[in-house]
Amino acid sequence: MRLTVDGQEREVTPRAGQVLRTLLREAGVTSVKKGCDAGDCGACTVLLDGDPVHSCLVPAHRAEGREVVTAAGLGSPDDPHPVQEAFLAAGGYQCGFCTAGYVVTASALDDAQREDLPRALKGNLCRCTGYRAIRDAIEGVASTEAGALPGRSARPPAGARVVTGREEYTLDGPPPGAGAGPEPGEPRSTGGLLHLAVVTSPHAHARIRAIDARAALGMPGVVAVLTHADAPDTLYSTGRHEHRTDDPADTRMLDDVVRFRGQRVAAVVAESVAAAERARDAVVVDYEPLPAVFDVDAAREPGAPLLHADKPVANGIDGPERNVVAEWHAERGDVAAAEAAADAVVAGTWTTARVSHAALETHATRGWLDAEGRLVLRTSSQVPYLVRDELALLFDRDPATVRVFTARVGGGFGGKQELLTEDLVALAVLRTGRPVQWEFTREEEFRRAPLRHPMRVRVRASGTRAGVLTSLAVEQVMDTGAYGNHGRGVMYHSVHESVAAYRCDNVRVDACSVYTNNPPSGAFRGYGLGQVIFAIESAIDELARELGVDPVAFRRRNVIVPGDPVRVAELEPPSDIAYEGAHGAGQCLDLVEARLEATAGEDAVAAERLPEGWRVGEGVALAMIATIPPRGHRATARVRALDPSDPDDAGAPLYEVEVGTAEFGNGSTTVHAQLAAAALGTTPERIRIRQSDTGLGGYDTGAYGSTGTVVAGTAVHRAATRLAEQLAAGGAREAEADHDGLRRTVAFNVHGVRVAVDPASGEVRVLRSVQAADAGTVLNPEQLRGQVEGGAAQAFGSALTEEVVVRDGAVVNAAFRDYRLPKFGDLPDTEVLFADTSSGLGPLGAKSMSEAPYNPVAPALANAIRDAIGLRPTALPMRRDRIWRLANGIPEPPGVH
Amino acid sequence: MDLIEVGSVRVARTRDDLALGPGEHLLAGGTWLYSEPQRGVTGLVDLTGLGWDPVESLPGGGLRLAATCPIARLHELPAPPSAAALARECADALLMSWKIQAVATVGGNVCMALPAGAMTAFATALDGEAVIWRPDGGERREPVADLVRGPRTTTLRRGEVLRAIDLTGAALGARFAVRQLSLAPRGRSAALLVGRRDADGAVALTITGSTPRPRVLRFASPPEPDALAEAVADAGPWYDDVHGAPDWRAAMTARLAEQLRAELAGESGTTAGPSGAGDVPDAPGSSGADS
């Protein structure tokens, strides 16, 4: 059939049952994205004869003879559509994966729809921005500028391409073998692109007796079926860190024991996604079911089914015989004595839910062999170098024969600090010799990609009427699921800066990370801190109330000040981390308190118009975070002067930066261009950045722990400064620098909210939301504001509505439709204030700030709800039904979703 | 998403084309069919090729909504103001975007028989009658309230096709009020209630969302709060899924029912927004009212 796409006539042959989205993408129209493939996210929106449609729901046959316009057809970088210009000017995107759908939808709104944007945009999800910047774009507010140096709001270098649907994401390049460009890695693989789909376990725990793939192998298009018999024996972890031993070696690429429902059992490799998926059902697996355990307490009982008893402690598992991945017990001072002497002691138990990162781009990898026989992987990763190193180890190859790179990545939030798709793709490429691709479905994201660790946190805190915190005891138990990826690191981190934030002479921590037959948990923005901060900041609030001290004043009195040791229970304060410079914590508390005071009158007027029965309350919470993960985070950068062929071309790049950091909406690339430009006396537009490609050489631990600015940024700035010096002295035209990130400092975030609560329904409405951030020197104000807003938005979601519900080890709600991700209009605007601080450890005085804004939001909300209704919510999410039960004295029924 | 088992799509042009072969299923808007993997669906028969008029007038001021009428058409229904407002609010009570409303059909939503099926609520509140084509060429009629038996279950037998939903002029002339509540702003309905008051004073309360299937409570005259509360308390069992726990759904249904009673007992002819707290102001930075 014929149709017109972006002005071009096309002849296509749709398959029966195909949708317009895949028809377009298979035809090379990659300005159409996929966030869900189910109508929920809007990333696939195109105009069909002028009307916006979710192309993932449009039967392809209905597009016959019609005209399709995608984001790329609306405008181009040189001639953008007004809506695209507005998104660029307002910085209405971070990763930009939602943007193509957004600009198409926004281009089709009439005036009446613009009057009611929450209705008009409820079908377009954005995980990164928190929506304020998108609203600004649609309302024509501009806040970014071209050519801006550090301290001003430069645009992301890729901005014009993002808003016009041109920027390539993981699967947007032409497939290798289909005339891929001359970029390094010209494919040697022969034959077309193969696709991979996995057979998964219906059992929470089982031994595989046998796998019969004969029928599947006989099906049309099937090229290979890979099982544990084909996979390397080496144990590893999907969680990736600078030090491989940070995570337990408890995972086999394909195992003959499965430990959670949905675990991969075999990989089918076929000529098309459909062929692979169809053949999946034909793989016959004979399971011997084993007893399973889903509860962190039951899992530690004697006689509980053991998940990894076959592995030694040396693999990084503290107690394989008790399902314990890691545990830590320590005390400094004497908590019991302090409690006995205190004027008040508070105690409570707080719980948090599983949360999906919900990055709009699902995990995906495309792999092939290049002309030199190197294994090349193009993947959606935050840590391409760590992926390379681990794959080299697993396949026993020289790392030089493995190249891993990323294009722009559609969101991360910690979820892409994992090796989830790369390993099987590598296996399939090496086995078949052909290019292979694996793209997670949204359902797989919910069932197989790690989720935020659910935790149970008991806190006891005591203090004196003078307002002194005299003891703090934290007992944390977390469900790491069937595998321990990040199960150690998250545990240690969760009780670190959360506890260390306060000066307190008597501290005890008991933390335990437990295996169960639930789907694995993993790294999530905040890396465990948010869960424990929810508990501690709630307890601190309660203690202050008990003592009759204002909660903000209590924090001011007890938070650490510059020069204090940053420690938990260690007697000898650690030497690698120090609170230096100005008192960011104090400033943040002051800023938020002042802002809440200043808006009290205005909010009281608004609150008077609430119906009878609604109650208003105010809450504040504080969060501290280390600017870099412990024990080293390395980055190298190379900067070279170019020789533009036409020196008069004002758009031609003058310098090229090579750096390892992936860009997934973290904005590091923008900052790197600004830093290099400042050092070299030019503007960011004249800097070309090549990044996140192990093929460039160099090294980068990866974009996690909010290190894009403070570690890689420092390396870039140093290299650029060095080059400037060399050039001035007539020296070499290329310079290199690195940074080991061994010395660390801390940064603070304080969040304040004013809420209205309806006890009759449990609805919580946020009247005011303000966050102060101690980010050191602000290199790009709008971008930083966006990071804080986005972090707060994600936190509002997990605080109020989001939960991945798991019953007997099975995910119940594996679709956006059933998950309650905040939509446009669901969220309050968060006003962002910056403390006036500077760090000697970051480039030009900057601190890191991308995970941290997430952490103080849930406790601030809980404290405000407590203030409003006199009762304290202790479980996340603080869903309407829970608040309703709390307010009305109704017990929580067992087994509520 | 691509439906990988589908091997054929037939566009129906006549009623005869609706005879289904093995594995064949009816395709209306396709917004649900293409939103989930469809095991065992090997063929589709596209109803939209039949060219049914989305909205037709019936004698006595009634309306016939074709099963294939796009949900978006409910924003401009040629009906008296209160019924027209009800139609708009029900359309927007669905989780789907306006872009999907333009494609999804009234009949498709009713045939899905989901508790959060706002088209089922709409049709039930109006005493809508389903017109069903039988595979033998005949036709049968059944109130929509009875057609929907429970989540994903209707009385439709294989081969039967929902042709239309007929609404009478009398029903369209009644006064309506709506309340919707969910666990999130603009979320999937945990409860969607429609109150209706007829010219003769009779009151009917349609409960959807919180119950597995629509429940209609009828009163010859406006009920007292106690009588209503008692009737609502008996309207369970209450639906249990990730969009709301049964205890909360029961309590919210009671609360919203009482709000509807009070509103319909009043003289005001307006319908409130579909929110549990329709008149709550949007404070600065507020999350706004449910809709």
Ligand SMILES: Cc1cc2nc3c(=O)[nH]c(=O)nc-3n(C[C@@H](O)[C@@H](O)[C@H](O)COP(=O)(O)OP(=O)(O)OC[C@H]3O[C@@H](n4cnc5c(N)ncnc54)[C@H](O)[C@@H]3O)c2cc1C
């Ligand atoms: C983003 C999104 C949000 C959604 N939100 C909601 C919601 O809030 N509440 C809710 O109830 N549903 C919701 N749905 C699901 C579903 O109800 C809608 O997709 C829509 O109403 C289905 O209508 P359709 O015309 O697209 O049906 P289709 O997808 O074409 O068909 C749906 C089913 O009905 C059958 N069918 C359709 N028409 C007829 C007919 N005339 N006679 C007999 N059988 C027929 C089909 O065979 C199929 O089994 C949502 C779906 C999406 C994608």
Ligand code: FES
């Ligand atoms: S991909 Fe189509 S709506 Fe998400």
Ligand code: FES
């Ligand atoms: S920018 Fe919207 S999803 Fe990333």
